Amino acid sequence: MRSFPEHVLSWRAKDPLATVIVHPECRNEVVRLADISGSTEAIISAVAASKTGSHWVIGTEINLVDRLAKQHPDKIIHSLTPACLCPTMSAIKPANLLWMLDNLAKGNVVNRIQVPQEIAVQAKICLDRMLAI
Incomplete structure (x- = not known):
């Protein structure tokens, strides 16, 4: 499943406190609506450096989002699109x-x-x- 602008807008309505951060490989419309776009390392660093209790909606491959949620249980972390699987990354x-x-x-x-x-x-x-x- 790909990320669409509607996903960002839906999350903004559900959780106005969330920072939307997406991988630059997302659709241009999604990147423009996000608060931050950056590489995998930039996403990891932003979440790690954020305050306890911060809210994140992350637009990238679901395995990374799940890993970040486990590594940072003090933060609220959701996937922009829960079914965002990358078959190429899964093959590595x-x-x-x-x-x-x-x-x-x-x-x-x-x-x-x-x-x-x-x-x-x-x-x-x-x-x-x-x-x-």
């Missing part, structure tokens, strides 16, 4: 990573993703920023 397992790295070490590129050059340039900027952290 140590065995799959090892298989990919073994192939790379042998000179075999597996699961190559190719995009148009104008998208690749922008994507590289994002990847470089993530790797710099």
Whole structure:
């Protein structure tokens, strides 16, 4: 399930004290309605740094939201869309990573993703920023 502007508006009506924080991969309309948008690390840091009793509605993959709720029982944390599952992230397992790295070490590129050059340039900027952290 994807996040839609209606989800943000619904949460604002249900919990006006909540800070809505979303991953920038959400729809542009959702990002614009959110209080904060940021990377996974930015979401984790914002929740961790917040005051006890703070309210959060988080628009990202449900497993991260569940993990944050368990790590911060002193805060009220909800998922923007409870059914927000990311099949790609769920597929990342140590065995799959090892298989990919073994192939790379042998000179075999597996699961190559190719995009148009104008998208690749922008994507590289994002990847470089993530790797710099």
